[in-house]
Amino acid sequence: MPAEPFNRRIEVLVAVVDSPDETSLATQLLEGRGWSARPWLPRDDTADASALGPCRTGLLVEVRLHGARFGAVQAAVSEIENLARRHHAGMWVVDAFLIEHDLTHDHRSVFHAHRRLPASSAPSGFPSPGAWVAALRTSLGVISTVRILKQTGRPSVEALEQRLERGTLTGRPYDPQRLQLRVPMGMEGRDPDAPPPSPVSTWRLAGPLLVGLGLAVACGFAAAAADGLFVLVPLLMACALIWPVGREITNRREEQSLAVTVVWGTAAVAPMTVGSLLLVLALPGPPAQVARVAAYAVLGVTLCALILYGLGYALVHSWFSRNANWAVPALVPALALSLPWFGGLLHTMYLKAGFGVPSDAIPVSVYWSYAASLKPIGIALGLAAVVLAIAGWMRHYHQWVHARGMVRVGVPLMSLFVIGISLTAGLVGAETAANRARAAAASGKSPAAYYGVQGRLVCVKPVSKEIPVFNGPLAATRPLLTFGTSGDRVWLWDSRRDQSLSVRLEDVVVTEAGASTCG
Numbered sequence: 001m002p003a004e005p006f007n008r009r010i011e012v013l014v015a016v017v018d019s020p021d022e023t024s025l026a027t028q029l030l031e032g033r034g035w036s037a038r039p040w041l042p043r044d045d046t047a048d049a050s051a052l053g054p055c056r057t058g059l060l061v062e063v064r065l066h067g068a069r070f071g072a073v074q075a076a077v078s079e080i081e082n083l084a085r086r087h088h089a090g091m092w093v094v095d096a097f098l099i100e101h102d103l104t105h106d107h108r109s110v111f112h113a114h115r116r117l118p119a120s121s122a123p124s125g126f127p128s129p130g131a132w133v134a135a136l137r138t139s140l141g142v143i144s145t146v147r148i149l150k151q152t153g154r155p156s157v158e159a160l161e162q163r164l165e166r167g168t169l170t171g172r173p174y175d176p177q178r179l180q181l182r183v184p185m186g187m188e189g190r191d192p193d194a195p196p197p198s199p200v201s202t203w204r205l206a207g208p209l210l211v212g213l214g215l216a217v218a219c220g221f222a223a224a225a226a227d228g229l230f231v232l233v234p235l236l237m238a239c240a241l242i243w244p245v246g247r248e249i250t251n252r253r254e255e256q257s258l259a260v261t262v263v264w265g266t267a268a269v270a271p272m273t274v275g276s277l278l279l280v281l282a283l284p285g286p287p288a289q290v291a292r293v294a295a296y297a298v299l300g301v302t303l304c305a306l307i308l309y310g311l312g313y314a315l316v317h318s319w320f321s322r323n324a325n326w327a328v329p330a331l332v333p334a335l336a337l338s339l340p341w342f343g344g345l346l347h348t349m350y351l352k353a354g355f356g357v358p359s360d361a362i363p364v365s366v367y368w369s370y371a372a373s374l375k376p377i378g379i380a381l382g383l384a385a386v387v388l389a390i391a392g393w394m395r396h397y398h399q400w401v402h403a404r405g406m407v408r409v410g411v412p413l414m415s416l417f418v419i420g421i422s423l424t425a426g427l428v429g430a431e432t433a434a435n436r437a438r439a440a441a442a443s444g445k446s447p448a449a450y451y452g453v454q455g456r457l458v459c460v461k462p463v464s465k466e467i468p469v470f471n472g473p474l475a476a477t478r479p480l481l482t483f484g485t486s487g488d489r490v491w492l493w494d495s496r497r498d499q500s501l502s503v504r505l506e507d508v509v510v511t512e513a514g515a516s517t518c519g
Helices: 019-030 070-086 127-138 155-165 204-225 228-240 242-249 258-282 287-315 324-355 365-394 404-443
Strands: 010-018 036-039 056-065 090-097 106-117 148-153 178-180 454-462 481-484 489-494 499-506 506-514
Touching: 010 019, 010 036, 010 070, 019 036, 019 056, 056 090, 070 090, 090 228, 148 155, 148 481, 155 178, 155 454, 178 506, 204 228, 204 258, 204 287, 228 242, 228 258, 242 258, 258 287, 287 365, 324 481, 365 404, 454 489
Parallel strands: none
Antiparallel strands: 010 056, 010 090, 036 056, 106 148, 106 178, 454 481, 454 506, 481 489, 489 499
16 A cells, blocks of 8 residues: 655654664654654754763654644654653654745746747738637647746746757757747746745635625625615625735736736626625525525535535544545445334334334335434434544644544544434434324324324224224224224224224224214
8 A cells, every 4th residue: 555645744853862772662663653763963063962961862753744734743742752651762852843845835937838830821921710820829828838847036038948959958859940938927936036925824815815705795785685876885895895806816926917906806706796696686585584594504514614624634544544445335234224224213213102003013115214314313423523523623733642542532432422312312303203293183183294104083983883902992983093004904093092002994994084073
């Protein structure tokens, strides 16, 4: 299996007891975790070896971790110190430093080489339609690039072509008569003499943009709620958002023209404002109610995104991801068997606990068993996913390193707890539905269906005076509740006696109850 990539590198200086055995043990323990360890040597005269302590030698360890920058150094130090304590190794952390390179901001100029267009051979001297289309493609950048070069700073195209022609850059042949270099729009590099730009975090870039788009949506809702000329106020506010939003979207590496900024801002603000305005006009209800529903929808989507990211942080680069090829196929049949079983348990709770009717006496399709179990099991799995997502975010920010054992025990126990609570709530919901059905039958109304189990009030008249009745007597003067027949028998429930009874179909005449009494 190929090694999993790591996104954090921490260089740690470790002091080890100056003994071949201790150094070998420390090296084996560190390399056994997949970390590289090499002897530490002072790089210049300013480095002081006495900082390691008496009778100590140094090891440079490169700890590789998954997760965010926040907490990575503390996690690396804790990992090494816990490793030393578990194996009683004589090593101590002296210095830990997070290694980062600015790979997000590329300040090089990008040059694309493409084939030159053939000269026009038309007698009139005007370009042919094909050459005109090719020239348009070149001006728009929709061309086939045959070579890409990236150079630091902003070198001129002519100087770079001369270096390529002489072969002093890469040694590959370059024909300036056949190829042409160009810099695509927005690919100009930064001047080497200019000071480097300060790093900008992702939240610093995404935060103002999301706020601007949210204000654009609010302007659309306000325009739908305004009357008369007041509708111009939110529209003008939306127009005022075009420039700042476009400024956040356009590339900050170089100064863009006002036209480009306005075009990008309009492309972002206009759909949000017009879309929210049309949403209010199309959906029923006042604008405030539509805005509230839209806010709830945005909140729900945000929470779902946070949960999905948390699940990704919890499951990626874990035991599950390494064994997903057999774990996922093993979970599918287990879930397929548990759904109808729990659905049958809900039907049993509804019939047996609510009306005293055996669940096997009422035929229910297996599809309804699946449908009955989807809601409680879905809630159980959703709450378990929330627990795993919280654990994933903790893992992403290296917050469970100090209590790894507690997390390994606590997360499964918490997941089992929320699953058990959700399934118990499903059973309680089945009992509550049975109580509602009992109250409806007692008031002379047919109860609502419960996942394929439909009760209805009927009048039962015996064909003779003496008939066998299970758990009788049979009340022939008032409606009884039935859920259907089972073979040659019918099960009934008497609301006044609060008991179930059963008779053979050949001994009674069953008719639909049309009033509160039966004649």
